[in-house]
Amino acid sequence: MRYAFFDLDHTLLPFDTQALFCNFVLRRHPWRIFLHLWFIPYALGRAAGIVSTATTKRAFLSYLAGMKRAHLRRLARDFAHDCVDTWIYPELRAEILRHKHQNRKLVLNTASPDFYADQIAEVLGFDHCISTQFKVGEVVPLRPAIIGSNNKREAKITAMRLRLPGVAALSEEERFHCWSYSDSAADIPLLEFVGNRVLVHPSGSLRAHFPEADVTVLRPRRPYWGRVGDMLAVLRQMLGLHRERGPQA
Numbered sequence: 001m002r003y004a005f006f007d008l009d010h011t012l013l014p015f016d017t018q019a020l021f022c023n024f025v026l027r028r029h030p031w032r033i034f035l036h037l038w039f040i041p042y043a044l045g046r047a048a049g050i051v052s053t054a055t056t057k058r059a060f061l062s063y064l065a066g067m068k069r070a071h072l073r074r075l076a077r078d079f080a081h082d083c084v085d086t087w088i089y090p091e092l093r094a095e096i097l098r099h100k101h102q103n104r105k106l107v108l109n110t111a112s113p114d115f116y117a118d119q120i121a122e123v124l125g126f127d128h129c130i131s132t133q134f135k136v137g138e139v140v141p142l143r144p145a146i147i148g149s150n151n152k153r154e155a156k157i158t159a160m161r162l163r164l165p166g167v168a169a170l171s172e173e174e175r176f177h178c179w180s181y182s183d184s185a186a187d188i189p190l191l192e193f194v195g196n197r198v199l200v201h202p203s204g205s206l207r208a209h210f211p212e213a214d215v216t217v218l219r220p221r222r223p224y225w226g227r228v229g230d231m232l233a234v235l236r237q238m239l240g241l242h243r244e245r246g247p248q249a
Contacts, residue, residue, distance in 0.1 A: 003167060005109050005178070005180045005181070005194065006092075006106070007110060010183040011184075012124070013246075014089065014220075014222045016237075018112060023239075023240050023242045026239070026240025035062045038059065038142060054146055057132070057146075059143055066140065076119045080120045080122070082244065082249075084123065086247070087246035088246075089220040095181065096124060104178075106125065106127050106128070108124070110129075110132075111186075112131055112132065114132060117129055130156065130160055132146060133147040135147050178193070178194040179196040180194045180196070183199065197215045198216045201218075223246070
């Protein structure tokens with residue numbers, strides 16, 4: 001069995017899906033923007049280095065507080081179909097189709113929340129999805145608890161081995177024929193897990209980690225310019241001011 005592992009944010013599409021999903025929700029429920037007031041102290045604490053990434057991620061979801069799980073599920077499904085499926089890089093969609101044609105199992109392995117990551121994986125044709133799992137309940141709490149650990153760095157490998165027996169059973173030679181895709185230095189463990197590494201708009205630290213002969217670099221066209229453009233897009237998305245659908249709509 002051979003696999004292709006894909007990160008999600010800034011790898012399959014040009015945005016952070018946490019902000020993009022927030023934009024999707026706020027355009028339907030504009031009043032929820034006021035729930036960001038709960039998140040601001042955590043964001044400042046994260047910037048100062050005194051609040052963890054996992055805690056900040058939980059606090060960011062405060063804009064969903066009080067929402068019924070059934071409604072959240074519908075929003076996540078519509079988000080995957082109407083938004084993510086139109087923003088995905090065409091070059092990465094082609095890579096997904098290539099691996100399917102070559103009979104590799106596709107795994108979406110992301111730090112994004114499971115309640116929409118699972119829907120995205122289904123829409124894009126993945127066989128499995130590994131993501132950060134949240135305890136939502138019948139009604140979303142103000143700061144949903146993470147079940148297990150934040151699916152980031154080495155946790156991505158641990159989660160795959162625990163939840164996907166086929167991945168746990170891979171020999172070193174079989175892993176050599178697998179593929180991984182990411183934009184982030186946080187995914188170095190995921191990239192080193194396989195023999196074929198594809199970097200999508202890699203950061204300087206990620207690009208420097210691998211010798212040139214060991215990787216393929218993809219730089220699909222982005223709908224913004226550089227890091228500043230990305231930050232401005234996140235700000236618009238957090239305010240519900242970003243357009244929902246991408247150029248493929």
